[in-house]
Amino acid sequence: MHDERLDVRVTGESAARETAPAITFDAISKSFTRPGGKPLEVLRRVGFVVPRGTVVAILGPSGCGKSTLLNMAAGLIAPDAGSVAVMGRDIAAGTVDWSRVGYMFQDDRLLPWRSARQNVALALEAGTMPSRERIARADAAIDLVELAGFAGAYPHELSGGMRSRVALARSLVGEPTILLMDEPFSRLDAQTRSAMHRELLRIQALRQMTILFVTHEIEEAVVLADQIVVMAPRPGRIRTEVAVTIPQPRIGAAATTALVNELRQSLGEAEPAPENHP
Amino acid sequence: MSEAEAIAASRVPAGLKTALQRCALAAILLVVWWLVSLVTPAYVMPNPIRVWQRIVQLTASGDLPSNLLVTLLRVIAGFLIAVVIGVPAGLVLGSNRTLGNFFEPVLPVLNTVSSAIWAIFAIIWFGLTPLTPIFVVLMTALPLIVTNVWQGTQAVNADFVELARALRFSRAKTLRKIYLPSILPYFFSGARLAFGFGWRVSLVAETIGSSSGVGYRMRQASDLIQTDQVFAWTIVQIAMMLVIEILLLQPLERRLFRWRRDVRS
Ligand SMILES: Nc1ncnc2c1ncn2[C@@H]1O[C@H](COP(=O)(O)OP(=O)(O)OP(=O)(O)O)[C@@H](O)[C@H]1O
Ligand SMILES: [Mg+2]
Numbered sequence: 001m002h003d004e005r006l007d008v009r010v011t012g013e014s015a016a017r018e019t020a021p022a023i024t025f026d027a028i029s030k031s032f033t034r035p036g037g038k039p040l041e042v043l044r045r046v047g048f049v050v051p052r053g054t055v056v057a058i059l060g061p062s063g064c065g066k067s068t069l070l071n072m073a074a075g076l077i078a079p080d081a082g083s084v085a086v087m088g089r090d091i092a093a094g095t096v097d098w099s100r101v102g103y104m105f106q107d108d109r110l111l112p113w114r115s116a117r118q119n120v121a122l123a124l125e126a127g128t129m130p131s132r133e134r135i136a137r138a139d140a141a142i143d144l145v146e147l148a149g150f151a152g153a154y155p156h157e158l159s160g161g162m163r164s165r166v167a168l169a170r171s172l173v174g175e176p177t178i179l180l181m182d183e184p185f186s187r188l189d190a191q192t193r194s195a196m197h198r199e200l201l202r203i204q205a206l207r208q209m210t211i212l213f214v215t216h217e218i219e220e221a222v223v224l225a226d227q228i229v230v231m232a233p234r235p236g237r238i239r240t241e242v243a244v245t246i247p248q249p250r251i252g253a254a255a256t257t258a259l260v261n262e263l264r265q266s267l268g269e270a271e272p273a274p275e276n277h278p
Numbered sequence: 279m280s281e282a283e284a285i286a287a288s289r290v291p292a293g294l295k296t297a298l299q300r301c302a303l304a305a306i307l308l309v310v311w312w313l314v315s316l317v318t319p320a321y322v323m324p325n326p327i328r329v330w331q332r333i334v335q336l337t338a339s340g341d342l343p344s345n346l347l348v349t350l351l352r353v354i355a356g357f358l359i360a361v362v363i364g365v366p367a368g369l370v371l372g373s374n375r376t377l378g379n380f381f382e383p384v385l386p387v388l389n390t391v392s393s394a395i396w397a398i399f400a401i402i403w404f405g406l407t408p409l410t411p412i413f414v415v416l417m418t419a420l421p422l423i424v425t426n427v428w429q430g431t432q433a434v435n436a437d438f439v440e441l442a443r444a445l446r447f448s449r450a451k452t453l454r455k456i457y458l459p460s461i462l463p464y465f466f467s468g469a470r471l472a473f474g475f476g477w478r479v480s481l482v483a484e485t486i487g488s489s490s491g492v493g494y495r496m497r498q499a500s501d502l503i504q505t506d507q508v509f510a511w512t513i514v515q516i517a518m519m520l521v522i523e524i525l526l527l528q529p530l531e532r533r534l535f536r537w538r539r540d541v542r543s
Contacts, residue, residue: 074444103444109437113459113537125455126446154537 020088022178022210023050023073027082030068041235042068045082048229048238055204055211057221060231060239066214067106068236070180073212074103086178099127102176104184106214108167110155116142117151120170141169144199146192160187168196172203181213185220194251197223201248218263223250230267324506332510341495342514349484349491350518352408353476356415360472364423365465369457371424372431388421393479401487411483411491418479419472426468430461463535470527477519 028046031039042065050056058066071077072084075091075098086096102123110119120138121131142151145165155163164187171179185193201224204211215221221228225244232239242263250256308326315325324332336342371378396417400410434457442452484493492511499507 076440076444098446105437105441105444107437109441111438111456111459113462115537122455123445126448126451156537 020085021049022052022054022087023212024085024088025049025069025072025082026085028069028072028079028084029081030065030072030077030079043079044235044237046231046236046238047082048241050210050212050227052210053208054226055213055224056227056229057225058212058214058229058231059216059218059221060236061233062216064231064233065236066231067182070103070182070212070214073180074101099174100177102171102174102179104167104171104179104181106182108155108163110163110166112155115152115154116147116158116166116169119155119166120173123170123173137173138169141173142166144172144203145169146195146199161189161192164188165192165196175207177207177209179209179211179213181211183214183216186216193220197251198249200224218267219256219260222246222256222260222263228263321503321505324509328506329509329513332506333514336507336510342510345490345492345495346514346518348408349411349477349480349493352411352484352491353415353473353480356412356480357419357469357473357476359412359416360419360423360476361469364420365427368424368427369431369461372428378428385421385425388417389425391417393418393482396479397483397486400483404487406487406489408488408490410487411480411493414483415476415480419476422472422475423465423468426464426471427461430464431457433464434460463538466531466534474519477515481515 025047028043029041030043031041033039046065046069048056058069060066068077072079072091073086075084075086075096078092084091086101089095110116111122114122117135117138120141121134124134124137139148139151142148145168147162147165147169150158150162155166158166164184168181168184171181185196188196197220200211203209211224213224222244228242228244230239230242231237244250244259246253246255246259311323312326315323320328333342371381393414396414397410400413404410404413438456438460439452442456447455480491481493481496484491485497488494492515496508496511499505499511
């Protein structure tokens with residue numbers, strides 16, 4: 001079944017792929033059927049793009065389908081309607097190169113029988129990399145998340161924040177060009193969190209990495225993202241998209257605080273209690 | 279590493295204490311045995327010294343090591359066949375709901391069949407050959423291993439399987455890196471039970487359906503009312519099981535499951 005028009009279309013497509021966004025969500029709808037219940041509509045016609053080399057945040061209340069969206073971008077679940085493309089390739093067609101896509105789940109999912117180092121190395125075990133190199137890279141990734149000295153510890157010997165940093169190292173160790181992160185810093189204290197923010201931005205700029213991440217915190221979205229996708233629940237829809245153009249470093253900048261407050265107001269959250277200045 | 283050393287240091291006295299306790303217990307039992315042997319005829323309860331002499335004599339003649347080895351090899355053979363059949367069977371039954379539901383009643387039924395019944399069938403089918411004790415060990419060990427591996431497959435965390443999917447692991451890799459380590463603790467406890475039961479039933483099988491092995495020699499000794507020999511064989515096999523437990527199983531378990539949180543306080 002050879003068709004010339006098909007060839008033309010394919011060539012045209014591969015040229016378009018060079019410039020295609022890292023991730024494209026095109027009118028995604030998804031319902032889950034619960035056993036014995038009526039279907040739960042989780043996403044309704046959600047569409048947005050994540051351009052290459054940018055950081056995009058998904059912001060929204062619990063249960064609005066944020067993790068579901070990331071699972072779709074990782075090719076773990078398929079939408080009922082609409083399509084998801086990674087680097088211009090439709091996931092449904094099965095031609096996406098997944099080796100450069102990192103996924104940090106909402107829970108850490110560390111294998112309890114593996115040490116931190118071995119857990120990080122797991123992400124390199126799909127291919128044929130020799131184990132010595134896997135371990136060397138895992139150790140480097142563990143240094144990156146400031147856990148040097150805990151590489152040999154088992155998950156139960158680590159705190160919640162340390163475990164989520166091991167999971168972060170596991171998602172970074174394959175040097176992904178696209179990184180999907182589901183509430184990556186939610187279990188860190190404020191200080192470690194801003195250290196991790198700086199580190200992530202450094203790696204992102206260095207590797208020209210595309211990041212799509214989920215967060216509950218307006219401030220985190222404003223500090224990290226070039227684009228914020230704000231979602232509304234039941235069913236999950238896009239409420240608004242906000243472009244952030246404040247230059248880095250944004251942490252502590254006046255413009256950052258202003259945008260955070262503006263977003264807080266427009267999204268209907270209470271303003272933080274005014275601080276008492278002496 | 280200093281933390282590890284501290285833990286090791288705190289364990290040594292505890293280990294020493296239990297060792298002393300065990301020795302004391304053994305000494306008490308020996309004394310009780312000796313006291314009872316003073317007031318009973320030798321064919322009912324021979325005294326410890328005489329039993330010890332018998333053990334030395336049986337060892338020197340080669341009778342004891344060779345029969346112990348014969349029985350041990352039979353138990354290992356039956357046990358290994360049970361592992362080779364039972365592990366894949368448990369995996370298949372655990373991963374296929376239809377098959378699992380269909381075969382579920384078989385295991386409790388197998389478990390209720392006494393090993394004596396298996397021994398009788400074995401004699402009918404295999405006669406007085408080594409196959410008889412091997413078969414009995416196999417039929418005893420198999421349901422234990424299948425049940426445990428099956429349970430292990432139910433305990434595999436679906437989130438870990440999804441993680442493997444996100445990492446694009448092949449089926450074989452997912453089996454090796456996610457399923458097998460999750461199932462290993464279940465397999466281990468099943469295998470341990472199966473080996474212990476296997477040893478016990480192999481003796482039963484050998485007493486009624488064999489012309490060699492520890493069980494056969496024990497029945498011979500009891501037929502001739504050589505009670506000291508019966509005692510000698512009993513003590514030797516208890517010692518052997520203790521050695522296997524302490525020198526093989528416990529270190530293996532500690533090594534395989536050192537990642538586990540210690541639940542003892
Ligand atoms: N596999 C599933 N089967 C059935 N329902 C599901 C499934 N996965 C998610 N849901 C439902 O879909 C909705 C959205 O889930 P999702 O995990 O995407 O929310 P979320 O926005 O990530 O929430 P949170 O901020 O709390 O993590 C929830 O109501 C959840 O109950
Ligand atoms: Mg979520």
